[in-house]
Amino acid sequence: MTISNTSESAEIEAIIFEYFQALNHGDVDAVLTLYTDDPVQLPFLLPSIVGTDAIRKNYENTFQQIRFRMRTTIKELVQMSPEWAYVRTDTAGMFTPVKTGEDAPATFHELFLLRKTADGKWRIARYSFSPAAALPKF
Amino acid sequence: MQTNKFFSALLFASYLLVWSTLASAGRPSATSANPQIRVSGNVQVSEGAQTSNAPERAAIEATISGYFTALNHGDVDAVLKLYTGDPVQLPFLLPSIVGTEAVRKNYENTFQQIRFQMHTTIQELVQMSPEWAYVRTDSAGMFTPVKTGKEAAATFHELFLLQKSSDGTWHIARYSFSPTAKLPDF
Numbered sequence: 001m002t003i004s005n006t007s008e009s010a011e012i013e014a015i016i017f018e019y020f021q022a023l024n025h026g027d028v029d030a031v032l033t034l035y036t037d038d039p040v041q042l043p044f045l046l047p048s049i050v051g052t053d054a055i056r057k058n059y060e061n062t063f064q065q066i067r068f069r070m071r072t073t074i075k076e077l078v079q080m081s082p083e084w085a086y087v088r089t090d091t092a093g094m095f096t097p098v099k100t101g102e103d104a105p106a107t108f109h110e111l112f113l114l115r116k117t118a119d120g121k122w123r124i125a126r127y128s129f130s131p132a133a134a135l136p137k138f
Numbered sequence: 139m140q141t142n143k144f145f146s147a148l149l150f151a152s153y154l155l156v157w158s159t160l161a162s163a164g165r166p167s168a169t170s171a172n173p174q175i176r177v178s179g180n181v182q183v184s185e186g187a188q189t190s191n192a193p194e195r196a197a198i199e200a201t202i203s204g205y206f207t208a209l210n211h212g213d214v215d216a217v218l219k220l221y222t223g224d225p226v227q228l229p230f231l232l233p234s235i236v237g238t239e240a241v242r243k244n245y246e247n248t249f250q251q252i253r254f255q256m257h258t259t260i261q262e263l264v265q266m267s268p269e270w271a272y273v274r275t276d277s278a279g280m281f282t283p284v285k286t287g288k289e290a291a292a293t294f295h296e297l298f299l300l301q302k303s304s305d306g307t308w309h310i311a312r313y314s315f316s317p318t319a320k321l322p323d324f
Contacts, residue, residue, distance in 0.1 A: 040262075040274065042295045044230055044316040048261070048276065075234070076226075081267035086299060088226065088312065090234065109228045111297060111314040113272060126274065128297040128314035130230035 042128035097138035228314035283324035
């Protein structure tokens, strides 16, 4: 892992690990608390998702279709300014379509832009991700 | 010497303060239903999408516009010039691609397989610090697998992290993208 230019890496790391924990638990509310109030998500095979309500709906849909058990590696964590950081991650684990219940290995990579909000907490402002290999049908 | 260092640090700190103030004042609007401003043949910008002063914004737009022109021309050298010396690409259905040589090989492979005629809209352009900016784009157009020669409509979205070089130009440091709908086989 490369950590650059930050004394706040522990806080930023904590947000990323909480994110993947919430994803593995399929916990929409927990996921949403980690985002800023003006988030944009760039998911794979869907148009960009803009705003809190649309992002909530997207996680609700996703968790109805898929269960995740992912382990994440932070490859880079760079604070770019007092209020912006990016984190690049690689994620691997099991992906289980609810419809079939069949576990399949899956790998993803993710690019997070985090912004420090007025309360001093880092939150996810922009999030782009895609699978690093073909996924099972879901 | 000590004094110079002190003043450099102070100057840098005041830069950071100015930039963080500007960034807070100009919080990016996430809306994408804005009118469009054309910046080049194949790239347009959503009005109100930018948080940057005019000269930097123009320099950042030039890099993005140059990127999609090079992509549409299948021009590996032109693409590579737009990247920093330590790029990372996060393509869909491939592991992350790290470093100039690997990024070059990936474009060579891609352009052997696919021809692009894409039109791109800059949805957001935000300068986060004196040397970092991000740009979020939507791209739509034709995607032609070389194998079949059959054109198909394709849409993508892209997230670029750009870094300012010492010569004042902006280069792509990190680039994540994926299709927003299923692509034809290639």
